[in-house]
Amino acid sequence: MSKQQLVVLGQSAGECCPGLLTAPLDEDQADTLAKVFKALGDPVRLRLLSMIASRAGGEVCVCDLTPAFELSQPTISHHLKLLKQAGLIDSERRGTWVYYRLLPEMTDRLAAILTRPAGAAS
Amino acid sequence: MSKQQLVVLGQSAGECCPGLLTAPLDEDQADTLAKVFKALGDPVRLRLLSMIASRAGGEVCVCDLTPAFELSQPTISHHLKLLKQAGLIDSERRGTWVYYRLLPEMTDRLAAILTRPAGAAS
Numbered sequence: 001m002s003k004q005q006l007v008v009l010g011q012s013a014g015e016c017c018p019g020l021l022t023a024p025l026d027e028d029q030a031d032t033l034a035k036v037f038k039a040l041g042d043p044v045r046l047r048l049l050s051m052i053a054s055r056a057g058g059e060v061c062v063c064d065l066t067p068a069f070e071l072s073q074p075t076i077s078h079h080l081k082l083l084k085q086a087g088l089i090d091s092e093r094r095g096t097w098v099y100y101r102l103l104p105e106m107t108d109r110l111a112a113i114l115t116r117p118a119g120a121a122s
Numbered sequence: 123m124s125k126q127q128l129v130v131l132g133q134s135a136g137e138c139c140p141g142l143l144t145a146p147l148d149e150d151q152a153d154t155l156a157k158v159f160k161a162l163g164d165p166v167r168l169r170l171l172s173m174i175a176s177r178a179g180g181e182v183c184v185c186d187l188t189p190a191f192e193l194s195q196p197t198i199s200h201h202l203k204l205l206k207q208a209g210l211i212d213s214e215r216r217g218t219w220v221y222y223r224l225l226p227e228m229t230d231r232l233a234a235i236l237t238r239p240a241g242a243a244s
């Protein structure tokens with residue numbers, strides 16, 4: 001995710017209580033946020049993200065992700081690249097393999113964006 | 123959203139603490155959840171949702187939504203239909219106009235799904 005995207009999402013998240021449910025998003029905020037949700041809008045990417053996020057130790061080798069899918073290594077790598085571009089995961093190459101980890105700042109931000117302001121709960 | 127989708131999302135949300143960050147999603151859960159995130163993965167739909175969700179009174183006439191966009195009424199209606207199919211909003215026709223409101227159960231569920239389990243916060 002670009003620095004610009006982080007800035008825009010940061011603005012929409014405000015100090016604590018963000019924008020989606022509390023005020024109309026402007027076009028820039030909507031463009032940025034839509035890219036992240038689009039990255040989540042695919043079942044393979046959601047399964048990859050859940051495998052990475054739930055792994056004890058916080059890191060998963062791509063070699064442990066691929067066998068869970070009936071998809072080619074390049075296809076899996078493409079999905080991982082989209083999750084990384086959305087700011088949801090990061091990666092590090094060590095030796096032969098690439099290791100992936102969750103960037104919880106982004107999922108925290110999305111959770112905040114989707115949380116109703118205090119007092120609005122039914 | 124179909125009853126089946128609600129059941130699957132309900133399962134993944136568990137009693138309180140759901141699946142995306144705590145355990146690998148299975149294929150059904152991922153398919154269902156991806157449809158909702160896909161509905162959110164478009165800037166026009168995000169702006170529509172934020173306009174509906176943030177409206178005092180909780181309800182917006184489609185006649186008040188359309189002027190905010192340089193898009194045709196049928197295009198706006200198509201986006202609203204996708205948000206409705208995803209279980210994010212509901213609608214009611216009264217006289218000439220259709221009125222939209224947020225279904226907060228779904229955004230609550232997504233927020234929970236994206237929230238880290240207690241003790242995992244960094």
